[in-house]
Amino acid sequence: MKAFKNDFPAIHDPLHFSESARTWRRLGAEMTATQVVQLETCVKANAWDLKSRALLLGYFHWQMKTKDQLLRQTWLRHLSWLVTHRPDHDLAIHFYDSFFFQGDGYREIKAIWMEQVSRNPKNAAIQCHAAVFLDLANDKELAEQVFTAAIEGNPTSLELRHNQVRLYSRWRGKELEALAAIEQMRECFPSLDALYELQQLPAIALAAGNEGKAIDAANELLEIATKKSKHWNRDRVINEAHTVLGEIELKNGNLEKARWHLYQSLPAPVSLMIPSLKLARSLVLEGESLAVISYLDNFEKTCAPYLEDAFKIRFQIETGKIYDNVRDRDDPSLRPQYERALLDHRFKVLEATEAPQLKKALESAIKHAHWTVEWWSSRASNPLMTGDDSECVNLCLNLHQEHLLRLEAFRSETFTS
Numbered sequence: 372m373k374a375f376k377n378d379f380p381a382i383h384d385p386l387h388f389s390e391s392a393r394t395w396r397r398l399g400a401e402m403t404a405t406q407v408v409q410l411e412t413c414v415k416a417n418a419w420d421l422k423s424r425a426l427l428l429g430y431f432h433w434q435m436k437t438k439d440q441l442l443r444q445t446w447l448r449h450l451s452w453l454v455t456h457r458p459d460h461d462l463a464i465h466f467y468d469s470f471f472f473q474g475d476g477y478r479e480i481k482a483i484w485m486e487q488v489s490r491n492p493k494n495a496a497i498q499c500h501a502a503v504f505l506d507l508a509n510d511k512e513l514a515e516q517v518f519t520a521a522i523e524g525n526p527t528s529l530e531l532r533h534n535q536v537r538l539y540s541r542w543r544g545k546e547l548e549a550l551a552a553i554e555q556m557r558e559c560f561p562s563l564d565a566l567y568e569l570q571q572l573p574a575i576a577l578a579a580g581n582e583g584k585a586i587d588a589a590n591e592l593l594e595i596a597t598k599k600s601k602h603w604n605r606d607r608v609i610n611e612a613h614t615v616l617g618e619i620e621l622k623n624g625n626l627e628k629a630r631w632h633l634y635q636s637l638p639a640p641v642s643l644m645i646p647s648l649k650l651a652r653s654l655v656l657e658g659e660s661l662a663v664i665s666y667l668d669n670f671e672k673t674c675a676p677y678l679e680d681a682f683k684i685r686f687q688i689e690t691g692k693i694y695d696n697v698r699d700r701d702d703p704s705l706r707p708q709y710e711r712a713l714l715d716h717r718f719k720v721l722e723a724t725e726a727p728q729l730k731k732a733l734e735s736a737i738k739h740a741h742w743t744v745e746w747w748s749s750r751a752s753n754p755l756m757t758g759d760d761s762e763c764v765n766l767c768l769n770l771h772q773e774h775l776l777r778l779e780a781f782r783s784e785t786f787t788s
Contacts, residue, residue, distance in 0.1 A: 399429020447476040495528035573615040703763035740775040
């Protein structure tokens with residue numbers, strides 16, 4: 372293997388890693404075809420130009436939703452290069468989604484990863500990235516094998532143990548293994564960052580049936596969070612701890628305490644985190660719609676006015692229908708109804724935005740509306756779209772075009788003298 376270059380270091384800080392992943396995808400999605408050609412020229416001149424590759428992968432990751440075969444081949448070429456030459460870099464596991472795992476390219480990339488596993492048994496980053504790739508592909512048994520062997524060969528790697536916990540925590544039927552793994556990690560690394568590495572402990576303990584340990588872990592993390600007011604992951608820990616405590620109260624029939632934990636789980640204003648909404652969904656099923664609507668209203672005012680997962684709960688309460696991006700294929704007629712409700716609600720929130728923030732919020736909404744119109748247009752022009760799917764896509768495209776015109780008219784009325 373060629374010696375690793377350090378011109379674009381891997382990002383191991385979890386906060387910056389997450390921000391980086393979103394940034395490359397956002398910037399890539401906004402690029403023009405001319406910019407893509409320019410970046411491809413840069414990569415041909417310098418294969419190790421990882422910043423250009425990251426932007427290109429962000430672009431292709433977005434465009435892959437059109438299922439264009441030429442784009443898929445180009446995307447695959449860049450992924451293959453990264454896994455071959457920089458498997459240690461976080462970029463090598465940034466840009467996969469369901470479209471990738473449905474295609475032939477998966478087998479090619481998987482073969483490269485497994486070769487890297489064999490060649491680099493003592494490189495914890497490569498072993499971890501290979502196992503994460505397999506987990507993303509839902510090849511959990513093989514991911515488990517890679518993690519187990521890698522931890523045995525690299526017992527001092529916190530990264531390996533952390534991601535092994537993530538594997539088990541999302542694997543139905545492995546709840547006890549998840550609890551054992553996170554407790555082993557804590558035992559091996561007593562000075563770890565509890566507000567990051569142990570944030571899942573309450574939920575994992577509850578899923579494993581250990582209610583007492585879940586309560587103790589949640590209260591312990593809340594106490595640590597109180598003392599570390601500036602920790603980057605504090606809001607997420609508070610949200611998840613109160614979610615678990617609320618779930619326990621709900622299970623035991625204490626609706627008032629469950630509602631209290633729901634309100635306490637609300638992230639701080641201007642928080643960047645995406646919260647768990649599990650407790651809100653559970654309370655809806657118990658008939659607590661008014662309490663959940665109040666929570667969602669406060670949530671939108673303080674930190675996340677456009678979080679779609681939150682709107683899906685509101686849509687369920689207001690219509691009695693559960694919308695799922697995957698299941699809408701079984702009922703295409705639901706998608707236009709959902710899109711109309713979503714756009715109307717977002718416009719309503721925008722109209723209620725206070726003057727100091729309104730201009731920026733409106734410009735951001737118009738920019739996003741242009742983006743969504745372009746995306747729906749690409750879907751509408753896809754020759755694979757036929758019948759009910761085609762009708763659904765065209766209806767949704769019309770809705771987003773109308774929404775864009777509504778936003779531009781609102782801007783003219785509000786800011787043009």
